Amino acid sequence: MFKNVFLLLPILALGLLFSSCGHVQADKEKVPYFRVLWAKDHEITDPATGNLSIALNSPFIYEGIVYAGHNDGKMLAYELATGRDIWKAEDKSAYHAGPVIFKDQIIYGTVQGRVYSRQYLTGKPKYVVDLGASVETEGVLYRGKILFHLRNHQLFCLDAETGKILWAYKRSVPYQTTIQRASRPLVVDNKIFIGFADGYVAAFGIEDGVLLWENKLVSGNKFVDIDATPVMKDGKLFVASLTGPIAILEPNSGNLLRTLDYIASRSPLVRDEQVLIGTTDGELVLLDKTFRELVKKKISKAAISSIVDWKGKLAVATVGANIYIVDPKTLETLEVYHLGHAYSAIFGQMQSLENKLAVLSSRNRLYLFH
Secondary structure, eight states: OHHHHHHHHHHHHHHHHHHHHHHHHHHHHTOOSOOEEEEEEOOOBOTTTSSBOOOOOOOEEETTEEEEEETTTEEEEEETTTOOEEEEEEOOSOOSSOOEEETTEEEEEOTTSEEEEEETTTOOEEEEEEOSSOBOSOOEEETTEEEEEBTTSEEEEEETTTOOEEEEEEOOOOOSOOOOOOOOOEEETTEEEEEOTTSEEEEEETTTOOEEEEEEOOOSSSOOOOOSOOEEETTEEEEEETTEEEEEEOTTTOOEEEEESOOBSSOOEEETTEEEEEBTTSEEEEEOTTOOEEEEEEOOSSOEEEEEEETTEEEEEESSSEEEEEOTTTOOEEEEEEOSSTTOOOOSOOEEETTEEEEEOTTSEEEEEO
């Protein structure tokens, strides 16, 4: 009897070893995607209304630094790894978009209509330009130039090095009721493609701002804005709005080629040979290169606001209170992170870099996930 027990001991030991390895593997699989490395509260009360100020802008990651505008009028720079303050700059204005990088400068605009260029490591100003109306989009850089779309439907082209205004285009918009969210310009082959609040999409020459063509895609009496950034794929221009189907245009003439019957809440995301759409109904739709629907999943009751590649998956934000991790092939939800308040939302864009994800919620809380 004892002899049999001793013979069984090695087998039991091996079983425990494999069982232990299995638990280790299972624990590894349970490591959450959303792990908060650090977070910052940027909450501020609007003195005019007594309500919490709503954050509409986006963070930006570059060279181990996270930049985020604070609605009390400061641009802040944090160390990516620790959240330690590196510098802050008094701009005395809120922000509706994040910075972009040009050489050793970060360049961004404010609600008061000023464009700032600062040395990215120190925050030391290089130039300030007053454009006269709220800067609604982050800058678009192209061959030493930078473009901004303003609240008053004006498009500015500046020299990115000096801030000199090269040209400006003012759009006459007859509608009193608009979404008040601007289309970020797209530049391809010296042509600028941009949507306007009057339902038109237009193309301009980058050198002189001359109008090349325009096409009215949305009709109605109000909220006809084309406010999503146009997207180019396989020589075709994708244009989305909140009040009509996605339009596919021929970029040289602006002629309508076809429509896709989805109401996109933001610009489509081009991934390899596929197109991913986030809708106002909280759906994700994956299309193949012929625009045939491959997968459609409803992940939220709230509209999709931002989609980025992160950790080999998709991080998806909404104007609800959750951020999702989604499988890029099946669109199945793998994990949900609640932002801590029923009225939290993401109105700007998330930013991912390697295994880091920067998120600024509407309640002015900056998260750095790893």
